[in-house]
Structure formats: structure tokens, C-alpha cells
Amino acid sequence: MDTAARAREIVVRLRALYPDPEPALVHSNAYELLVATVLAAQCTDARVNTVTPEFFRRWPDPASLARADVAQVEDVVHSTGFFRQKAKNLVAAAKLMAERHGGGVPDSMATLTTLPGVARKTANIVLSNALGKNEGIAVDTHVRRLAFRLGLTVSTNPIIIEKDMMLLLSQEDWGIVNHLLVLHGRAVCKARKPRCDFCVLGDICPRLGL
DNA sequence: ATCCCGAGGG
DNA sequence: CCCTCTGGAT
Structure with missing residues (x-):
């Protein structure tokens, strides 16, 4: 499986795991x-x-x-x-x-x-x-960590990571992928003690041998 | 590369 | 104590 196919598969599996990802920041406009x-x-x-x-x-x-x-x-x-x-x-x-x-x-x-x-x-x-616009992908600490661990980029530079991910994913997924990776980063692929034994991405993660 | 800065977890 | 948390400006 090439990197783009893996990226899309990651989105598919995380969508199933986190059915209705909403922004965790409370707001009304x-x-x-x-x-x-x-x-x-x-x-x-x-x-x-x-x-x-x-x-x-x-x-x-x-x-x-x-x-x-x-x-x-x-x-x-x-x-x-x-x-x-x-x-x-x-x-x-x-x-x-x-x-x-x-x-x-x-x-x-x-x-x-x-x-x-x-x-x-x-x-x-x-x-x-x-505002309903996908001009790019929000790369925060979670997205940076997971994109690197999952082999979606070889960079730790947020600008380059964003560009790499924009090339791997269709534009309609640019908004949702942030929420999916943040949710998974908090619950499973944590910065300190990642729970790889629980991870639904184990078989497509370079970290576990791929 | 470094600074800004508080709070919680391990 | 050290690391981490949805970064940005100098």
C-alpha cells in the first residue's frame, strides 16, 4: 500500500472509530x-x-x-x-x-x-x-506527532507536514482529518505512552513494523 | 533557535 | 522534577 492509500485508509478507520468528530472548543460563531x-x-x-x-x-x-x-x-x-x-x-x-x-x-x-x-x-x-472552507489542513501538536509516527511525512516542520498531507488527501477531508488525528492523539496515540496495543491502525503504522 | 507562560500528569 | 497541552512572533 502506498502512502496516499494508507493516508486514505487511516481516515476511513478513524471515521469509523470517531463517528461524529466535533471541535472540542466550545463556541457559537x-x-x-x-x-x-x-x-x-x-x-x-x-x-x-x-x-x-x-x-x-x-x-x-x-x-x-x-x-x-x-x-x-x-x-x-x-x-x-x-x-x-x-x-x-x-x-x-x-x-x-x-x-x-x-x-x-x-x-x-x-x-x-x-x-x-x-x-x-x-x-x-x-x-x-x-466558515465552511477547506484552504488547508490545521497542523497542531497532535497532527504533527501522528503524521510523523504514521509515516505521512518525514518532516517535523508544520508547513511541510501540511503540504505533504494536502497532497495525500482529497480536499473534502482536509477539515475532518485534523479532528480525527487530534481525537486519536488524545485517546490512543498519546505523546508519552502511546497505547499501540489498542490502536486500530497497528497493521498500517511504520512504528509497529508495518 | 528562543521566548512567551500556566496547569496537570507521571 | 520533566513532559505535554489543537502556536506564534522575533
Whole structure:
């Protein structure tokens, strides 16, 4: 089985294992998903979900966040780590959206990545989950680890991994593959003690001899 | 390559 | 104690 066939088979098996993969970050619109995804940098989604209810209540849209006191935002997002950067970036991004994007979330990779604190990973999450667009594949710590272990790439560079995976998968799967690999990365193919004995991909994983 | 940064697990 | 968690900017 060549690499592309293996990649497609991985998606098929993980779809069966995780029937209805949903974004674990609680949100109700593109703005909320953008905020939650920025906060998710080097932080568990579970922790992000503990701070976003208050965040969205106090700053329900880009306009209100643009007028927010950065110190108060720092206070709310403190427990997610990198809190100074995240608060500063979110308020600056909100000001850009309020002043230059009609108060809404930009709907293209090129424009989203002009926002401070937003690069390809965050933009891909917002585009595929809130805006219905598959412009690329979101490569986070889980996708990077699993893509490498599964032999879908020989690189550890997220940009190259994304390109490799885009060539291996059809565009309709670009959004879902992130959720599938994240779910499997959390439950089975964990960073520290991967449970290879439980893995449905064992027979097509280079790690187990292939 | 390094920095930003808190919290939980082993 | 060290590693990891849906990264991004310098």
C-alpha cells in the first residue's frame, strides 16, 4: 500500500472509530472559535473551555473586545498560559477586525493571517469549522506527532507536514482529518505512552513494523 | 533557535 | 522534577 492509500485508509478507520468528530472548543460563531483557538495555544481545550464563557459574556464580539482593557483580558485568560501575549494579540486583532473588516471575522487565509497571533493553524481551524472552507489542513501538536509516527511525512516542520498531507488527501477531508488525528492523539496515540496495543491502525503504522 | 507562560500528569 | 497541552512572533 502506498502512502496516499494508507493516508486514505487511516481516515476511513478513524471515521469509523470517531463517528461524529466535533471541535472540542466550545463556541457559537466564528468570532468565538477564533478567540478559543488563539487561547488553545500550548493549552488543553478543556482549560480553554473553562475561561471562554466569561470571556464571551464580557466581550461578545470584536467591537467590544476592541474597546477592552488589556489587563482585564489578561486576568480572564490567565490560566491558559502565555496570557500577556494572548490578551494583547486578541485585543489588537479585535481592533483590526473592527476598523478594517467591518467588525467581522475575515474569511480567507490571507486576511486571517494578518491578525496578530493568528497563523495557518488557527486560520485553518476557523476556516474549516466556522466558515465552511477547506484552504488547508490545521497542523497542531497532535497532527504533527501522528503524521510523523504514521509515516505521512518525514518532516517535523508544520508547513511541510501540511503540504505533504494536502497532497495525500482529497480536499473534502482536509477539515475532518485534523479532528480525527487530534481525537486519536488524545485517546490512543498519546505523546508519552502511546497505547499501540489498542490502536486500530497497528497493521498500517511504520512504528509497529508495518 | 528562543521566548512567551500556566496547569496537570507521571 | 520533566513532559505535554489543537502556536506564534522575533
